[in-house]
Amino acid sequence: MIGRREISPVELMDACIERIETVNPAVNAIAATCFAEAREEARQAERAVLKGERLGLLHGLPLGVKDLEDTAGLLTTYGSPIYRSHVPDKDGLIVERLRASGAILAAKTNVPEMGAGANTRNPVWGATGNPFNPELNAGGSSGGSAAALACDMLPVCTGSDTGGSLRIPASKCGVVGFRPTPGLVPNSRRPLGWTPISVVGPMGRTVADTALQLAATSGLSAVDPLSYEVDPLGFASLDEFDLSTLRVGWTEDFGVCDVDETIRQTFRSRIAAISGLVHSCQEVSFVLGDAHRCFDVIRAEGFVAGLHDAYSRNPEDLGANARVNYELGAQMSLADCAWAHAEQTRLMRRFQATFSDCDVILAPTTPVSPFPWRQAYAMTISGRQQENYYRWLALTYVVTLTTNPAISMPCGVDEFGMPFGIQVVGPFRNDRRLLTIALAFERAFEQRPSLRRPKPDLSRLGEPTLSLTSIVTAPPIFNPAGDYQTGTSIV
Numbered sequence: 001m002i003g004r005r006e007i008s009p010v011e012l013m014d015a016c017i018e019r020i021e022t023v024n025p026a027v028n029a030i031a032a033t034c035f036a037e038a039r040e041e042a043r044q045a046e047r048a049v050l051k052g053e054r055l056g057l058l059h060g061l062p063l064g065v066k067d068l069e070d071t072a073g074l075l076t077t078y079g080s081p082i083y084r085s086h087v088p089d090k091d092g093l094i095v096e097r098l099r100a101s102g103a104i105l106a107a108k109t110n111v112p113e114m115g116a117g118a119n120t121r122n123p124v125w126g127a128t129g130n131p132f133n134p135e136l137n138a139g140g141s142s143g144g145s146a147a148a149l150a151c152d153m154l155p156v157c158t159g160s161d162t163g164g165s166l167r168i169p170a171s172k173c174g175v176v177g178f179r180p181t182p183g184l185v186p187n188s189r190r191p192l193g194w195t196p197i198s199v200v201g202p203m204g205r206t207v208a209d210t211a212l213q214l215a216a217t218s219g220l221s222a223v224d225p226l227s228y229e230v231d232p233l234g235f236a237s238l239d240e241f242d243l244s245t246l247r248v249g250w251t252e253d254f255g256v257c258d259v260d261e262t263i264r265q266t267f268r269s270r271i272a273a274i275s276g277l278v279h280s281c282q283e284v285s286f287v288l289g290d291a292h293r294c295f296d297v298i299r300a301e302g303f304v305a306g307l308h309d310a311y312s313r314n315p316e317d318l319g320a321n322a323r324v325n326y327e328l329g330a331q332m333s334l335a336d337c338a339w340a341h342a343e344q345t346r347l348m349r350r351f352q353a354t355f356s357d358c359d360v361i362l363a364p365t366t367p368v369s370p371f372p373w374r375q376a377y378a379m380t381i382s383g384r385q386q387e388n389y390y391r392w393l394a395l396t397y398v399v400t401l402t403t404n405p406a407i408s409m410p411c412g413v414d415e416f417g418m419p420f421g422i423q424v425v426g427p428f429r430n431d432r433r434l435l436t437i438a439l440a441f442e443r444a445f446e447q448r449p450s451l452r453r454p455k456p457d458l459s460r461l462g463e464p465t466l467s468l469t470s471i472v473t474a475p476p477i478f479n480p481a482g483d484y485q486t487g488t489s490i491v
Contacts, residue, residue: 002049002060009045009060009104012155013038016062016106020153026461027129029138029147031067031108032075038062038106045104056102057216057236063103064148064157067111067125068141069095069189069200074105079113079122082310082317093188093224094158094200094217101216103156110144114307115160116321118168118393119376120144123319127373131173131456132418137373139169139366145203146173150456155205156213160187162198162299164365164396167408170203171365171421174454176210176438177203178407179400181429183226185217191305193225196403197298206453207409207439211235214431234432241440243277249284249358256288257394258381259367266414267364270422273451274362277444284354284361289347291398292391297340298401299390300329321389344401351402355427360437365408365421367395395423405431407438410453411445419454 001007017035024030045060070076070088072095077083091099099105113122120143121127128143130136131150138147142159146169149157159166161179170177182196190198202217204210215235221227250271253259275281303325310318311326318326354361368378378392379385386392399406404425411422424441426434445451 002045003055005049009042009049010039012060013042013062013104013106016154019151020107020148023151023153023458023461027131027134027138027147027151028126029110029128029144029151029153030064031077031110031125031144033107034074034105037073038104041104045102056100057212058098058156059102061103061156062106062154063098064107064109064145064154065095065098065105066142066145066158066160067108068115068160069158071095071105071108074108076108077124078115079111079124080317080319080322081123084124093186093221097217098156098158098213103216106154107148108144109142109148109157111142112140112321113319114322115141115162115165116303116319116325117141117377117389118143118164119373120169121373129373130370130418131458131461132454133370134461135372136370136418137172137375139172139370141165141169142177142203143169143173146170146175146177149173149175149203149205151458152205155209157203158200158213159203160198160200161400162302162397163295163390163393163400166201166203167365167396167406167421167423168393170408171423172370172419174410174419174421174456175203175205176207176407176409177201178210178214178435179405180214180218180431181405182403183224183228184230184405184431185214186219186221186224186227188221188223190224192302195298195302196226197400198302207407207435207442208238210407211238211435211439214435235435238432238436238439241436243440243444244279246278246360246437247358248274248278248281248360248362249354250281250362251284251286252364254288254363254395254398255286256291256398257367258384258386258392259364259395260369260382262369262415263364263367266420267422270411270420270451271362273448274441280358282358284358286354287350288398289343291347291401292394294340294343294347295397295401296328297332297336298344300325300332301337301340304329348402351404352428359427360434361425363423363425364395365423367392369414369416369418399423399425404428405434407434409438409442409445412451413454
């Protein structure tokens with residue numbers, strides 16, 4: 001529409017800012033903003049259109065950047081009081097590429113402190129509420145981006161994913177979150193450059209929006225040793241795909257994940273509907289070994305690498321989740337790390353064998369419906385105590401360990417009327433094929449009310465609730481000693 005001069009970048013930016021100012025107080029998805037600068041860049045973008053200049057893939061589109069990514073000249077806190085006044089002088093690589101493609105930075109989006117956890121709340125910006133019910137959580141750690149997209153505050157938002165941080169908030173807010181193959185989108189802030197557990201990637205309201213952002217950000221970069229050459233424009237125009245030829249494998253739990261019975265029932269109903277769209281739809285089984293311990297070790301290793309300086313200065317400066325993860329990792333041995341990386345390799349190789357009998361694997365994205373944001377995490381699932389604050393993310397982190405691309409896309413609502421996300425896992429290093437299949441699913445879902453993407457009723461959000469910035473008592477958190485502790489924090 002911008003390229004055809006049907007809408008001006010200035011009009012679009014003004015509309016997004018107006019929507020943010022109207023709706024954000026109820027959900028608190030947006031952190032720092034730079035509206036004056038964004039409006040000036042929109043005017044420049046408008047002039048480029050009128051002059052007939054060549055336009056980038058994202059020319060004139062307002063951009064929200066997850067507050068874990070550095071943005072030159074705009075406050076970047078990582079959700080931590082340590083960085084409450086931190087203003088970077090340089091963009092992170094993903095931001096640099098998005099801006100080079102014409103996107104206009106308008107705001108940062110909220111995160112859990114240091115990105116630790118799947119409930120977006122922190123001592124700097126407060127809690128992000130779910131657009132369908134602000135008293136419930138929006139997921140995390142890309143919860144601010146997901147909520148902003150669901151509320152149409154911004155058309156382009158970034159995310160990142162270690163244990164499910166792109167996929168989980170997308171599922172809970174009714175948008176699309178894509179975890180790409182490690183290295184497809186270079187990650188300039190991963191401290192362990194050779195470890196594929198953490199990625200940056202796109203979120204969008206639709207598969208096409210998500211793929212467009214991927215096209216603007218993918219490709220080789222010397223800052224990421226896992227990055228590789230790719231034709232980015234291949235993601236900007238996805239092929240048609242005939243679902244009647246698709247072989248689907250599905251699992252409720254990968255054989256190792258706790259899943260609430262209500263989610264299992266919702267997932268079964270979706271599989272029943274999808275089975276009529278595809279060539280075959282069969283349950284598949286997995287042998288994933290000790291996936292939980294494997295993820296524990298590799299995840300903690302990353303926290304030790306990333307938070308060493310901050311912890312050395314003063315451990316109490318870190319929030320409980322980040323501090324505990326660091327301490328857990330600091331107690332591990334070289335033998336622990338070697339075992340975990342070897343176990344991940346074994347798990348990954350066994351997982352690929354599944355694709356000899358199916359083209360994609362479907363699973364629920366999350367094991368529970370959105371719960372109150374005051375509750376830090378899902379402490380029990382189907383009566384089973386979760387041993388730490390991120391174990392409830394297992395449906396996504398077991399896929400992280402495989403390194404396969406995965407997308408969470410909206411697929412109707414659950415029995416509580418909240419968005420339900422289907423996780424679609426694609427073949428090894430075949431991101432484009434996965435997106436092509438996801439686009440075909442999205443189009444088919446749109447024709448069926450029970451599968452269609454739900455949208456929040458923004459008129460019902462009303463005035464902001466004091467609870468989004470109130471004092472809460474944190475529920476038990478896991479610590480290396482194996483016992484539990486409680487604490488009080490401002491969120």
